[in-house]
Amino acid sequence: MVMARTRTTFDSFNAIAEPKRRELIEALVGKELTVSQIVETLGWSQPMVSKHLSVLKQVNLVLERKEGRFRVYRVNAAQLKPIQDWVIQFEQYWSNNLDHLEDYLNKIQSKEVKDE
Template identity: 45%
Template sequence: MSRPAASADIFQAIADPTRRALLDRLCNGEQSVKQLAEPFEMSMPAISQHLHILCEAGLVSQRKVGRQRLYRLNPEPLKEVSDWVNPYEQFWQEKLDALGKYLEENPCSET
């Protein structure tokens, strides 16, 4: 089953480590571009481009207060990512459970 084109934007948006870091920073609440850009060694226009992509994907919203733009996390679209990842998480949990069982049945002996 393929994803609709609009949802692919979410996956593309979070594929970039800078955009994921921006989302992490927005978990702490609404922030201006200047606040968001502080830890990054890149230009303000580059940060603005990343924020634009996040806004287009619906992961971030913005509002204007005077001359300042404030950005806020919108986590709802990430549910689609979580839903997609969930079966793989179950797969790895089963593998870890099997490994735990194997280790209990075959204890390592120290020499």
């Protein structure tokens, strides 16, 4: 069995690897847009928008609602949490960088203050 690259529809990590799909998600954040509105906003071809939406839909990064002949899309941000959860475990290592040590200590301190 020959392995190739992990499918874009395998998970959120792979879906958002494509810069255009990140742009699409950004365009949708906090609002609902139809395909045509996205086409107008981003200036991409309609099939291109639909195809990228299809990938995002398959990993549940966007949700779709039918409204007459329109389809209204919105972001399902919860699907980004696994990425946040994975990345966050390394935060201390980039924060430990001398350049950010001060910020890091401040953050720790304010957390400790809050907890008391």
